[in-house]
Amino acid sequence: MPPPEIRPMFPLGSPLLPGAALPLHIFEPRYRELARRCTGDDEPFGVVMIERGSEVGGGDVRAGVGCLAVIAQYRELPDGRWVMLATGDRRIRVVEWLQDDPYPRALTADWPDDPAEIPARERTAMVARLRRLRARASEIGAMGATAAESAAIDDQLAQLAMATVEASAWSFQLASLVPAGPFDRHSMLCAPDPARRLGVISEVLDGVEELLGER
Template identity: 50%
Template sequence: MDVLPMFPLGTALLPGCPLPLQVFEPRYLALLRDVAAGDGRFGVVLIERGFEVGGGDQRFPIGTVAAVERVSSAADGRIRLLARGRERFEVVRWLDEDPYPRAEVRLLPTLAWDDEHAAQLEETERVVRRALAVMSEYRTDLWPADVDLSEDPVVKSWQLAGIAPLGALDQFAVLRSSSVSELLKRTARLTTEAVDLLPLQFPDDPG
């Protein structure tokens, strides 16, 4: 078992995906100071109920280890950082939250790649990139459709889910995948559903 400092967020972090954060709450500033003095890792879990600021939230039990890649300080005392998702974990037990949330976690197995997944990966990539191109006419908060992804097929599978236009609960559903095939299938299905909902969300033509 590992003990990790924990950062509950309103979004799910997926392995291989970037996580930009701007931190100002005192307890999480303390967390980052300890992370910087340690191995540079902390855990990210999706908030089930509640809010990021102030505590008292309820959290989903599956999360992702985040590894800090870059840190900078702002004049107002905020810390900006870029972290990246690594291994997934399951929370075994929440520990004392003074001065910040911590949990005992069990790392989950890395998903195994098989060449039989290649065609499914190619099709999922087509679905996600096409969705980003279509939805860019309606939204400005999306990844570009031609964004570069990892050459590693498992990391790329996670990154496709990470750039797909999915909400937090859909991201969490993907995070729980127990195989590459399940990961790709869920990503493609949820992305297709998101595109199908566009006429309801934006009944008028874009622009």
């Protein structure tokens, strides 16, 4: 495993999962500087969830587990703002927060999943459960997504039902499609291995079933 590295950090109101897309509209001066640094050096940055406080202005309480984000597309606007699309790469732990100058920075270490398998029957059952709940939510008008977004998620779930990728990547792909708040999503991120991540996902879906009157 590589040694810890000092990384530019971008605390946000929601966690980023490996493999998930992260669209950003950057307007704060300190994060404009981060964008210039990372795009100029082709460097990833860390994303952690803000547990208490605000994304703007500092003074926040930040989680100690996050995800590296790799920049896929970006553009600096004439007024100095940036629009950017990044993708979650791999999970990290914060070893030590450093001074926020000129932007948040931390010494971070990679945190790969512990080895664990998810049998094919469990994968199939969990995808089927999520698809059933999404269908029920659509019936009662509680989907919370556009028709195009819903169709894209359904396509991804269909692919996951047949996917043979290794368990860690598969579990994070499924987690990104689960309707969940930021703290539940952070719990998915922090699960030590794919099997226990599936357990967290199951608990979240228990709550969705209750909200939909399925339990």
